[in-house]
Amino acid sequence: EAREVLDPNTVxxxxxxxxxxxxxxxxxxxxxxxxxxxxFLAAHLERVYERKLSYLREAARVAEWST
Structure with missing residues (x-):
């Protein structure tokens, strides 16, 4: 799991x-x-979901680089 390889502050x-x-x-x-x-609200919600997906992908890359 990523938590085990990342610095606690990063987690x-x-x-x-x-x-x-x-x-x-x-x-x-x-x-x-x-x-x-x-x-507007519908588009905003879609952007926030996209931001979450992008963030999770980036977090996965960080975890991968840390192994």
Whole structure:
């Protein structure tokens, strides 16, 4: 597992950043639930999901480089 090969500080930073992204997703989902026809909110939620995917890919690369 990546946690075992990464510096604990790096793991904390990665987890904190992922938590921020996940909170943005939750906030966006709640806002979109209140206004499901809002195209801006739908596009924003899509961008946040894309950001999460990109972040997870980068985290995986960091873990791979650390092995």
């Amino acid at each position: 904390r930073i990665l987890e904190r950043n992922l938590s921020v992204i996940e909170q943005a997703i939750e906030d966006s989902r709640q806002a979109l639930a209140q206004d499901p026809e809002n195209e």
